[in-house]
Amino acid sequence: LTFFLSHLCAATVSPVLGTVAARWKHSLPDLTYDYGALEPHINAEIMQLHHSKHHATYVNNLNVTEEKYQEALAKGDVTAQVSLQPALRFNGGGHINHTIFWTNLSPNGGGEPQGELAAAINRDFGSFQALKDKMSAATVAVQGSGWGWLGFDKESGKLRITACPNQDPLQGTTGLVPLLGIDVWEHAYYLQYKNVRPDYVKAIWNVINWENVSERLQAAKK
Numbered sequence: 422l423t424f425f426l427s428h429l430c431a432a433t434v435s436p437v438l439g440t441v442a443a444r445w446k447h448s449l450p451d452l453t454y455d456y457g458a459l460e461p462h463i464n465a466e467i468m469q470l471h472h473s474k475h476h477a478t479y480v481n482n483l484n485v486t487e488e489k490y491q492e493a494l495a496k497g498d499v500t501a502q503v504s505l506q507p508a509l510r511f512n513g514g515g516h517i518n519h520t521i522f523w524t525n526l527s528p529n530g531g532g533e534p535q536g537e538l539a540a541a542i543n544r545d546f547g548s549f550q551a552l553k554d555k556m557s558a559a560t561v562a563v564q565g566s567g568w569g570w571l572g573f574d575k576e577s578g579k580l581r582i583t584a585c586p587n588q589d590p591l592q593g594t595t596g597l598v599p600l601l602g603i604d605v606w607e608h609a610y611y612l613q614y615k616n617v618r619p620d621y622v623k624a625i626w627n628v629i630n631w632e633n634v635s636e637r638l639q640a641a642k643k
């Protein structure tokens with residue numbers, strides 16, 4: 422009877438899991454600008470590879486990992502669940518981070534933040550220049566691959582600058598809500614800036630979409 426029930430169960434459950442897995446597949450978001458639109462600050466070749474190859478790989482591997490995780494959950498296999506967590510962090514973080522990054526950039530970007538965001542920056546860092554200096558320094562200083570972040574601390578209501586290694590996602594790792602991320606993996610700049618990461622970080626301020634950063638701050642405050 423137990424044998425019969427377990428097989429009946431498996432047969433009943435697996436189509437349901439199949440539906441759930443299919444519904445939750447992640448996909449590569451489209452950019453709202455052309456690959457060459459951020460030139461001369463970030464060239465088209467970097468943007469094309471970064472979006473269509475690197476980000477796409479995180480998305481594909483996230484979907485594969487989630488499928489394996491569903492299987493492990495269905496089997497009650499906790500060991501398999503635990504062993505999948507580094508891949509979930511890496512590929513899930515890669516997808517989350519890059520999805521934010523593309524919207525943080527714009528061919529019409531640069532200049533200075535306005536309104537409430539500008540006021541919050543002045544309050545928490547002293548000036549916009551001070552924010553740029555502090556965030557640039559934290560971002561350039563990332564050892565190996567990682568990201569520099571401007572985040573919002575919901576508890577204190579303040580802006581914070583920090584950095585995360587690898588693809589660790591800001592909110593899942595620190596609790597800070599991500600407002601602006603700067604990708605300093607070599608794939609983000611090497612083809613144009615070679616090993617000179619500070620020049621890339623200096624240039625990226627010319628294409629920051631402050632409207633998007635403002636919208637993220639508004640959403641984080643709700």
Ligand SMILES: [Fe+2]
Pocket residue numbers: 471475519604606608609
């Ligand atoms: Fe990247």
